[in-house]
Amino acid sequence: MLDLNKLEKYREDNRIEAKEAVGGLPHSIWETYSAFANTLGGVILLGVAEAEDKSLYSIDLDVPEKLITEFWDIINNPEYVNVNILSDDDVQIRRADGKRVVVIKIPKAEEKDKPIYIGKDIFHGTYIRCGEGDYRCTPEQVREMIDKSKEVY
Numbered sequence: 001m002l003d004l005n006k007l008e009k010y011r012e013d014n015r016i017e018a019k020e021a022v023g024g025l026p027h028s029i030w031e032t033y034s035a036f037a038n039t040l041g042g043v044i045l046l047g048v049a050e051a052e053d054k055s056l057y058s059i060d061l062d063v064p065e066k067l068i069t070e071f072w073d074i075i076n077n078p079e080y081v082n083v084n085i086l087s088d089d090d091v092q093i094r095r096a097d098g099k100r101v102v103v104i105k106i107p108k109a110e111e112k113d114k115p116i117y118i119g120k121d122i123f124h125g126t127y128i129r130c131g132e133g134d135y136r137c138t139p140e141q142v143r144e145m146i147d148k149s150k151e152v153y
Helices: 004-009 029-038 064-075 139-152
Strands: 016-019 042-046 048-050 056-058 091-096 099-106 127-130 133-136
Touching (some): 029 042, 029 127
Parallel strands (some): 016 042
């Protein structure tokens, strides 16, 4: 797990994504959820911003509990996310430099659950993580995940 007391030493990469989330739950969180789940897993930090030098720093969230409630409501809605692979322990409020941030730990999805996608269109809503970005999968990549999930059964 990340040492949030040394947040400035971390950078966004293929396993860490920072989102300020000051105005509420960012829409892009779902692309990152899909991407982390379909790739290696990772951590989304809400209430964390990126400085010009790419270092991370915390900003104070007014009501992180509200973000968590909204997050659970959406991730458990099959109209928006096809599979919730998280447990209660994967979403926590923690302190970084005395400020409250939301830490969402996303495991790598099991092959049987892939692809993890957002929305109703599996070919439009499936993402993978590459470096510090989330990228929509090609139809071929989606089909490959589907084929691998069938091999598990």
